[in-house]
Amino acid sequence: MSRLHVPFERHRLANGLKVVLSPDRTVPIVAVNLWYGVGSRNEPTGKTGFAHLFEHMMFQGSAHVPKNKHFELIERVGGTLNATTWFDRTNYFDTVPSHHLELALWLESDRMGWMLPAMDQAKLDNQRDVVKNEKRQRYDNQPYGDWDERLQAMMYPPEHPYHHTVIGSMEDLEAATLQDVERFFTTFYVPNNAVLTVAGDFDRDQALALIGRYFGEIQSGGALPPIPGTIDLPAKLGATVRDHVVADVPLPRVIMAFRTPPFSADDFATAEVARALLGMGRASRLYRALVRERRVAKSVVTYIYPLLTGGSTLLTWATGYPGADLDALEQALSEEIEGLADADQAEVDRAIALAETDLVSSLERVATRADLLSMFELYFDDPGRVNSELDRLRAVTVDQVRAFARERMGADNRAVLTYEPRAEVAS
Amino acid sequence: MIALDRTAPPKPGVIRHYDFPPVERRALSNGLDLRVARLGRLPVASVRLFMRAGEAALRPERAGLAVLTADALDGGTKRRSGTALAEALESIGARLDASTGWEGTSVDLYCLADRLPEAMHLLAELVCEPSFPEEEVERARGQHLAGLRQRVMDPGTLASDVALTRYYAASVPYARPLDGSVETASRLGRDDLAGYADANLRPAGGGLIAVGDLDSREVAALAEQCLGGWTGRPALAEDFAARADAETCRVVVVDRPGSVQSEVRVGHVGVARSTPDYFALSVVNLVLGGMFTSRLNLNLREQHGFTYGVRSGFSFRGQPGPFEVSTAVGNEQTAPAVREILAELSLMAEKGPTEEEVSAARDFAAGIFGIQLETSSQIGSRLTHLVVYGLPDGYYHRYRDDVRAVTVDAAVESARRHIRPGQAQIVVVGDASQVAGPLEALGVGPVEVRAVQPNG
Numbered sequence A: 001m002s003r004l005h006v007p008f009e010r011h012r013l014a015n016g017l018k019v020v021l022s023p024d025r026t027v028p029i030v031a032v033n034l035w036y037g038v039g040s041r042n043e044p045t046g047k048t049g050f051a052h053l054f055e056h057m058m059f060q061g062s063a064h065v066p067k068n069k070h071f072e073l074i075e076r077v078g079g080t081l082n083a084t085t086w087f088d089r090t091n092y093f094d095t096v097p098s099h100h101l102e103l104a105l106w107l108e109s110d111r112m113g114w115m116l117p118a119m120d121q122a123k124l125d126n127q128r129d130v131v132k133n134e135k136r137q138r139y140d141n142q143p144y145g146d147w148d149e150r151l152q153a154m155m156y157p158p159e160h161p162y163h164h165t166v167i168g169s170m171e172d173l174e175a176a177t178l179q180d181v182e183r184f185f186t187t188f189y190v191p192n193n194a195v196l197t198v199a200g201d202f203d204r205d206q207a208l209a210l211i212g213r214y215f216g217e218i219q220s221g222g223a224l225p226p227i228p229g230t231i232d233l234p235a236k237l238g239a240t241v242r243d244h245v246v247a248d249v250p251l252p253r254v255i256m257a258f259r260t261p262p263f264s265a266d267d268f269a270t271a272e273v274a275r276a277l278l279g280m281g282r283a284s285r286l287y288r289a290l291v292r293e294r295r296v297a298k299s300v301v302t303y304i305y306p307l308l309t310g311g312s313t314l315l316t317w318a319t320g321y322p323g324a325d326l327d328a329l330e331q332a333l334s335e336e337i338e339g340l341a342d343a344d345q346a347e348v349d350r351a352i353a354l355a356e357t358d359l360v361s362s363l364e365r366v367a368t369r370a371d372l373l374s375m376f377e378l379y380f381d382d383p384g385r386v387n388s389e390l391d392r393l394r395a396v397t398v399d400q401v402r403a404f405a406r407e408r409m410g411a412d413n414r415a416v417l418t419y420e421p422r423a424e425v426a427s
Numbered sequence B: 001m002i003a004l005d006r007t008a009p010p011k012p013g014v015i016r017h018y019d020f021p022p023v024e025r026r027a028l029s030n031g032l033d034l035r036v037a038r039l040g041r042l043p044v045a046s047v048r049l050f051m052r053a054g055e056a057a058l059r060p061e062r063a064g065l066a067v068l069t070a071d072a073l074d075g076g077t078k079r080r081s082g083t084a085l086a087e088a089l090e091s092i093g094a095r096l097d098a099s100t101g102w103e104g105t106s107v108d109l110y111c112l113a114d115r116l117p118e119a120m121h122l123l124a125e126l127v128c129e130p131s132f133p134e135e136e137v138e139r140a141r142g143q144h145l146a147g148l149r150q151r152v153m154d155p156g157t158l159a160s161d162v163a164l165t166r167y168y169a170a171s172v173p174y175a176r177p178l179d180g181s182v183e184t185a186s187r188l189g190r191d192d193l194a195g196y197a198d199a200n201l202r203p204a205g206g207g208l209i210a211v212g213d214l215d216s217r218e219v220a221a222l223a224e225q226c227l228g229g230w231t232g233r234p235a236l237a238e239d240f241a242a243r244a245d246a247e248t249c250r251v252v253v254v255d256r257p258g259s260v261q262s263e264v265r266v267g268h269v270g271v272a273r274s275t276p277d278y279f280a281l282s283v284v285n286l287v288l289g290g291m292f293t294s295r296l297n298l299n300l301r302e303q304h305g306f307t308y309g310v311r312s313g314f315s316f317r318g319q320p321g322p323f324e325v326s327t328a329v330g331n332e333q334t335a336p337a338v339r340e341i342l343a344e345l346s347l348m349a350e351k352g353p354t355e356e357e358v359s360a361a362r363d364f365a366a367g368i369f370g371i372q373l374e375t376s377s378q379i380g381s382r383l384t385h386l387v388v389y390g391l392p393d394g395y396y397h398r399y400r401d402d403v404r405a406v407t408v409d410a411a412v413e414s415a416r417r418h419i420r421p422g423q424a425q426i427v428v429v430g431d432a433s434q435v436a437g438p439l440e441a442l443g444v445g446p447v448e449v450r451a452v453q454p455n456g
Helices: A050-057 A069-076 A098-114 A121-140 A147-155 A170-175 A178-188 A204-215 A268-279 A285-293 A326-342 A345-362 A366-380 A385-394 A398-408 B065-075 B082-091 B113-128 B134-153 B155-167 B182-186 B190-200 B216-227 B278-290 B295-303 B334-351 B355-371 B376-389 B395-404 B408-418 B432-442
Strands: A009-012 A018-023 A029-036 A080-085 A090-097 A194-200 A240-247 A253-260 A297-304 A312-320 A414-421 B023-027 B033-038 B044-051 B095-100 B105-112 B207-212 B250-255 B261-269 B307-316 B320-330 B425-430 B447-451
Touching: A009 A204, A018 A204, A018 A366, A029 A098, A029 A366, A050 A080, A050 A090, A050 A121, A050 A170, A050 A178, A069 A080, A069 A098, A069 B355, A090 A098, A090 A366, A090 B355, A098 A194, A098 A204, A121 A170, A121 A178, A121 B261, A121 B295, A121 B307, A121 B320, A147 A240, A147 A253, A147 A312, A147 A414, A194 A204, A194 A366, A253 A326, A253 A398, A268 A285, A268 A297, A268 A312, A268 A326, A268 A345, A268 A385, A268 A398, A285 A297, A285 A312, A285 A326, A285 B082, A285 B134, A297 A326, A297 B134, A312 A326, A326 A398, A326 A414, A345 A385, A345 A398, A345 B044, A345 B082, A345 B105, A366 A385, B023 B216, B033 B216, B033 B376, B044 B113, B044 B376, B065 B082, B065 B095, B065 B105, B065 B113, B065 B134, B065 B190, B082 B113, B095 B113, B105 B113, B105 B376, B113 B216, B134 B155, B134 B182, B134 B190, B155 B250, B155 B261, B155 B320, B155 B425, B207 B216, B207 B376, B250 B432, B261 B334, B278 B295, B278 B307, B278 B334, B278 B355, B278 B395, B278 B408, B295 B307, B295 B320, B295 B334, B320 B334, B334 B408, B334 B425, B334 B432, B355 B395, B355 B408, B376 B395, B425 B432, B432 B447
Parallel strands: A018 A194, A240 A414, B033 B207, B250 B425, B250 B447
Antiparallel strands: A009 A018, A029 A090, A029 A194, A080 A090, A253 A312, A253 A414, A297 A312, B023 B033, B044 B105, B044 B207, B095 B105, B261 B320, B261 B425, B307 B320
16 A cells, blocks of 8 residues: 555536646745646647747737746745746646745746736847757757767657657757737637646635636636647567767767656556666666676666656666777667566565655655645546556566566667767867 | 736745654664654665765775775675575565765665564665675676776766866865776775775764655564664774865866767865855855756846757865856857856856845745655655765754844855856866867967877
């Protein structure tokens, strides 16, 4: 049995806005968290990066809130705020001392309902420059900075919405117009495409009344357009797909990725446990074998994307030592991944124990609680998944993990991206 | 029902104050300062063992030894291998990590509270009986050296590392990165690590901080049982003055041909954690570059679109750590961004923040205090600072009152004293062919262009 239970209740306003409330009065902090069902997957050709640029525009003011005022008001009361854009969604979050709940609801409702009157060309040009610098700082000027762009292009065909990155291309950002902002807002930033979660220190009846007051009069939007492109994917890539890069990187690196079922599929849990056996903790297979025993890797990373659309990706990477042979590094990584077909119960038990600690740890913050509740409500109409996640992982058997390794991690379902340091010029 | 007036921000509700949790303090028989804060929200335990074994106490030729020792610590104990230790910890869902800073080495433990007794025994085994197997030392050194190589090729890290050498005289420990250099780390072997650990990973002068769903008497008994037989005081101690490398403005461009952006650092030697100006200066920094709505960010990002973001900060340490503004800007915007940063520093140094700015920053600092102390690890980290910097027991219980007591005059005075644009060192990592000329034309000081050195 799980040792934690996050309380929550669900509501729905007449305009379609879904509301999740999760009280915890132990600390006088409250988190206001909004997930909109729009992300980079909704961008058609020629508009890549727009969902993220739009997220920046959401901080440029609304009818009753001047530019920078959202940040100023939240910081004035000692709160924090931010937003992120991803493939399937965009989230906005404010954490404030609990007596300022109404302020956060006012700000979030104003931009959900009345953003457009505050938009102008100067703001768009300014934030376009900011985003271009974000792209340079986080991707273009970084060693290995193009890895996710290259990997996505290998994992998803050109007609699939995950083929392009969230940050998008400079050309598409350049082409964005105020009319795009208006269309995007009226199409996607509508209450019937959003979840509002309030978690932490609040009075339930009062919060519900305030939410009705501030969000209730926002007009419902129309039906959402279909996701552009072709969503369906075969269960496997069908081959080992390769890309090799010679670049100004400090160390050789092998990135090996596998197509998995989508986050919504029952057997996604098996992929999560398989990933944990490979790379969670220092007793995990890749750390133990590649870093500690064979000492062929300086570090290893594993990650599984919780993506909804057609299929998702399980990722492993190994960073080698200077001068390491990439083929040998790939071979070593491959051997340990294939070794997963002999996984044992003790490994699974350790993975579940660590997953439990990590989940409880993440729930120490009301902002994370709110974020998880919003995600599960938006994705699965089931915020209670926050309480059943561990049981879902516990239900995975070692035989399922072994079968997953055999059937889903073989040569017919791999993308391999390798980075080779450019030869140094003798000085 | 009255129609909703959206034109003005709503008034706050009834305030509920954040209370820093009560802390029980006692000295263990070996001199370890034990502090336990009870936090009953979730069944977790966050424990941190702090030992006064930091990089600032090491001579230049031994730089990186404390960091490397901490990295190799989990390589094995006299009773079991590194992998067996990891298995024992992870089978009870415990995370354990050793890390080193300037002032000391910390071993952090996080687990569910009912697993603490087993986990504490493993922590004690790691700290008191490390075996430093040869192959694990090689592993840690290999990772360390490869990590230093990565630092040089990451433009942001490179800029920060080069900046330290421009702020501090070469003999000052703070002039080097915590990890030391390839030259110093290459020479360190198993005996160096084992000898360092034996002499310096010692309890006296250190602290054991436990936060979570815990009973302080039980924690004390457990600590005495696990760590009571471990004694002694670290052999090395800090002994240096944080001298500056230069008294006037200088610019260095580290050439990284083809860069699409410049990493920019502007700073100088700052102040120690013990400064009486701590609160006033913290308020000044919030106004300058410590919040989203700071002067620097509103100027460089929201007005000019030069950058994704810019921040400033004082690194308060045992001795005066750096004061630094850091950002990344487009190539053509490099010289204009440096000009704007220096203008903001000058304005702040001359006139200080306004009444309204001080008021906003005080409110921010007082309000965010509770949000930054939400988790057991956050509280544990702050409590550790009391031990590290010798702050009074009631420090955090009084924190908000102290920050609210900062006056405009005190803020203006501390800005004038501690922000010194005339001594600012400017470091740019970027494409020299594009940025050096315009930087020269700014006329703020001599501009040196250099290639990337293997050690930064």
